[in-house]
Amino acid sequence: MKVSQTLQENWKDEVVSFSFEYFVPKTAQGVQNLLERIDRMKELHPLFVDVTWNAGGASRQPVTSTNELIGKAQKLYGLNTCMHLTCTGMSQEDVDLALSKAYNSGCRCILALRGDALVDDEKWDPSSEKFMYARDLVKYIRAKYDDHFEIGVAGYPEGHPEQHDSEILIDHLKEKLDAGASFVITQMFYDVENFLSWVDRCRVKGITAPIIPGIMPISNYASFVRRVKWCEIAVPKDIMCALDSVKDDEAAVRDLGVDIMANMCKTIMERGHIYHLHFYTMNLEKSTKSIMDHLGVTY
Structure with a gap:
């Protein structure tokens, strides 16, 4: 059953499910550590796992690629996988190769993204008129592979650095x-009220597809502050004040972060009637598992 169908069936009965996101490490030891972590985290029974896009190659430095990690998660650990795929820096041949490898590995789901500017570029610039935006990539995958791949896309309840008009972004999402x-x-987001309002506005505009909230655990004060600043994410005053009060105590930040995120998740489920949570793990397991333990949903 496809992810969207499973979610719709689960949500009717208020069945809670999860998914985990990983990124491609830059070293062989990092890859081995991640594979061991994925093996352990499969015991948390994720509905699927996804891996952020990195094609590999000397210019990008990792020793493996998204395709390789997806293949291992699918074949070695029997996990349902979702492969990120971006337009930026990708020719049609690059896209075809990535999709072919995903197909051959048994992956049945793609998260289609435009992508950010490449590291050496000051701003985003399309590398091909064929793939100007994520919707072009969605159309291409659907035309080439028909219904083989289920396709997910990104939503921006906090806005986007290149477009701050939320209504325009909702139109683009549709x-x-x-x-x-x-x-x-x-x-990721930390303002639940804004997220729930954004979901309502999406529904008003005719978006009926499942909307999965991206959950970013708080495990380190400095990285939290850096991340929200870089992504231009609004943090409610009460959350920021609480974290500021313990910022010099790493253990206290982790414990408070678990409480904050677990309460966020409870509100999303109780008021938003959304019962799937997508964890941005940052290739770590403790914070994600602690939140799940707090919610009482680990087995």
């Missing part, structure tokens, strides 16, 4: 779904 995508994973 275009991606109308092009053939069937579910949405949001960027």
Whole structure:
């Protein structure tokens, strides 16, 4: 059953499910550590795992690629996988190769993204007129592979650095779904009220697909502050004040972070009637598992 269908069935009965996101490490030891972590975290029974896009190669430095990690998660650990795929820096041949490898590995789900500017570029610039935006990638995948791949897309309840008008972003989201995508994973957020309001506005505009909230655990004060500043994420005053009060105590930050995120998740489920949580693990397991333990949903 496809992710979107499973979610719709689960949500009718208020069945809680999870997914975990990983990124491609830059070293062989990092890859080995991640594979061991994925093996342990499969015991938490994720609905699927996804891996952020990195094609590999000397210019990008990792010793493995997204395709390789997806293949191992699928074949070695029997996990349902979702592969990130971006337009930026990708020719049609690059896209075809990535999709072919995903197909051959048994992956049945793609998260189609435009992507950010490449490291050496000051701003985003399309590398191909064929793939100007994520919706173009969605259309291409659907045309080439018909219904083989389920396609997810990104949602931006906090806005986007290149577009701060939330209504325009919702219109763009609907275009991606109308092009053939069937579910949405949001960027991280900490303002639940804003997220729930954004979901309501998406529904008013005719978006009926499952919207999965992206949950970023808080495990380190400095990285939290750096991340929200870089991504231009609003943090409610009460959360920021609470974290500021313990910022010099790493253990206290971790414990408070678990409480904050668990309470966020409870509110999303109780008021938003959304019962799937997508964890941005940052290739770590303790914070994610602690939040799940706090919610009482680990087995």
